[in-house]
Amino acid sequence: MEPGRGVPGWVLALGALSTALLALPAAGQDAPPPRVVPWQEPSPFARPFLQLPFDDPVPLRAGRTEIGLRTLYSNSLMRGRSPALSVDVSIEEAAPALFVRRGFEPGFELQLAVPGVVDYAGFLWRPIKAVESVFASVNVLRTGPPPGEARFRVVRSDGRGVDWTGTEGGPGDVWAAVKAPIAGGRGGTALSWRAAVKIPTADVPFGSGGVELGAGLLGAWDLGDTRLRVTGDLMVPLRGTYTSARISTRPHAALQLGAAHRFTSWLSAQLQGSVHTSALRGTGLDQIDGSTWYVLAGVSAAPSRRTSLTFALVENVFQPSRGADITAVLEMAWRR
Numbered sequence: 067m068e069p070g071r072g073v074p075g076w077v078l079a080l081g082a083l084s085t086a087l088l089a090l091p092a093a094g095q096d097a098p099p100p101r102v103v104p105w106q107e108p109s110p111f112a113r114p115f116l117q118l119p120f121d122d123p124v125p126l127r128a129g130r131t132e133i134g135l136r137t138l139y140s141n142s143l144m145r146g147r148s149p150a151l152s153v154d155v156s157i158e159e160a161a162p163a164l165f166v167r168r169g170f171e172p173g174f175e176l177q178l179a180v181p182g183v184v185d186y187a188g189f190l191w192r193p194i195k196a197v198e199s200v201f202a203s204v205n206v207l208r209t210g211p212p213p214g215e216a217r218f219r220v221v222r223s224d225g226r227g228v229d230w231t232g233t234e235g236g237p238g239d240v241w242a243a244v245k246a247p248i249a250g251g252r253g254g255t256a257l258s259w260r261a262a263v264k265i266p267t268a269d270v271p272f273g274s275g276g277v278e279l280g281a282g283l284l285g286a287w288d289l290g291d292t293r294l295r296v297t298g299d300l301m302v303p304l305r306g307t308y309t310s311a312r313i314s315t316r317p318h319a320a321l322q323l324g325a326a327h328r329f330t331s332w333l334s335a336q337l338q339g340s341v342h343t344s345a346l347r348g349t350g351l352d353q354i355d356g357s358t359w360y361v362l363a364g365v366s367a368a369p370s371r372r373t374s375l376t377f378a379l380v381e382n383v384f385q386p387s388r389g390a391d392i393t394a395v396l397e398m399a400w401r402r
Contacts, residue, residue, distance in 0.1 A: 099124070099252070099286075099293050100326035100334035101366040103378045104165070104397060107320070107342040108140045109389040110155050110218060111354050113183065114271055114308070115315075115345040116241055116264040116278040116301040119165075120322045120338060123258035123284035123295070125245050126169030126401075134165040134399035140380075140390035141190040143207050148350035151227075151311065154219040158188020159390075163238070174246040177262075181238030183272045185216045194391055218271060220311050227311035228271055239264050239273040245284070256286045260299075274315070274345075276305025291328045297321075303345055313354070318345040324362075332369070336378065338362040342389075358382065358389030374399045 104119035126132060137160060144155040163181040170176065191212030216234070221227035243262035250256035264278040282299030303315040324338035343357045364378025380393040 099288075100291075100328045101336070101368075101374055101376055101399075102295060102324060102326060103336050103338060103362055103364045103366075103376055103395055104134070104136055105322065105338060105340060105360070105362055105378075105380065105395065106138070107340075107358060107360070107389070108138045108159065108161055108393055109142050109358065110144075110157055110159075110185075110271065111344065111346060112342060112358070112389070113159075113161065114239070114268075114274040115303060115318065116239075116262060116280045117320070117342075118243065118260065118262055118280055118282060118297070118299045118301070120295070120297055120324060120340070121245070121260070121284060122293075123245075123247070123250075123256040123286050124252055125173055125175035125247060125258065126167055128169045128171045128173070130169045130401065132165075132167040132399055132401040134167075134397055135162060136165060136395065136397040137162045138393055138395055140393035141188060141194060142390045144353040144388060145207055146351040146353045150223055151313075151349050151351065152219065152221050152223075153349075153351055153353060154217060156187075156213050156217045157185045158190055158216065160184045161238070174244055177243040177245065179241050179243075181240075182236070183238055184233070184235035185218065186233040187213055187215050190392065197392075220271075220309060220313070222311050228309050236269055236272045238268045239278075240267045241265065241278075243280075248283075250286075254288055256284075258284045260284060262301075266305075270309050274303060274305065274308060276303055276315075278303045293326045293328075295322075295324045295326070301345070308346060313346050314348045315345055316347045318343045326366075332367060334366045336362070336364040336366065336376075338364070338378075352385075353388045356385060356388050359384045360389070360393075362395070364395065372401050374401075 106117040141158045146153045161183050166178045195208045215231050217231045219229045241264035245260040248257040262280040280301040284297045287294045299320045302317045320342045322340040326336045328334045341359050362380040366376040368374045376397040378395040382389045
């Protein structure tokens with residue numbers, strides 16, 4: 067058994083409120099492009115590993131800083147058994163993350179992410195079941211009443227692994243990244259690269275327990291008031307196993323596509339899609355080894371040139387037996 071450090075929910079809520087209070091209205095100079103929803107795969111077997119968010123290729127101008135507080139709220143339900151491994155996961159998760167971005171000469175950007183996690187039984191079981199019933203595709207694992215507590219069980223036949231129920235919370239693994247342009251810039255086509263490193267600052271299962279490296283390419287194209295974006299990333303865990311169940315890790319990738327349309331100077335909408343391969347292998351369970359696919363629809367408002375508020379809903383498509391069933395994304399950001 068490997069429980070995470072318990073962190074009261076009000077501590078994370080206080081952190082979110084403190085960051086929101088930084089959003090003081092002020093005037094800016096140049097209007098940024100339509101915002102992107104910084105989507106990351108939130109399912110229990112993806113969140114411990116490095117997940118670089120969907121992003122715009124254009125770095126912040128030198129001297130500019132952006133502070134964002136993004137929360138992913140999701141529900142995940144997985145169950146399976148192989149000759150060597152038993153998996154039983156039923157979790158509702160609030161995952162706030164603090165993002166700090168800073169622009170530097172001669173045109174690159176540094177990023178720092180400090181995530182947190184709280185797992186509990188939650189309230190989305192019945193709403194998800196009701197929505198699924200409309201489309202006659204109710205997950206058979208959701209039959210009966212909702213569970214009274216969160217459950218995360220990944221155990222080998224000899225008893226090694228993680229097995230806990232109740233409410234668990236803790237910090238996630240901190241990661242830092244650098245982004246720099248390759249071609250283009252503001253207005254029109256832009257291409258950049260990014261590289262990142264994740265440090266094992268969290269307990270399993272909220273962190274992977276090892277260092278991880280990542281690198282990727284980001285592109286964008288303007289079509290009038292619509293901005294198309296694409297990112298492709300490859301992440302490599304340097305630790306060969308995950309948890310005391312010793313599940314093998316492997317390099318994993320993400321491909322994300324999106325379009326953002328600006329309706330007015332302060333309002334835009336986003337449509338994004340992504341596919342994520344698994345950082346784990348060799349379990350014999352598709353719920354863990356398989357890829358996940360998501361479709362996202364969101365809207366962003368900018369009350370001032372320095373502040374923005376983004377909300378999105380994300381649905382797991384093609385393979386609801388793995389990944390997060392449904393996710394809400396809320397981001398507040400302040401730029402100076």
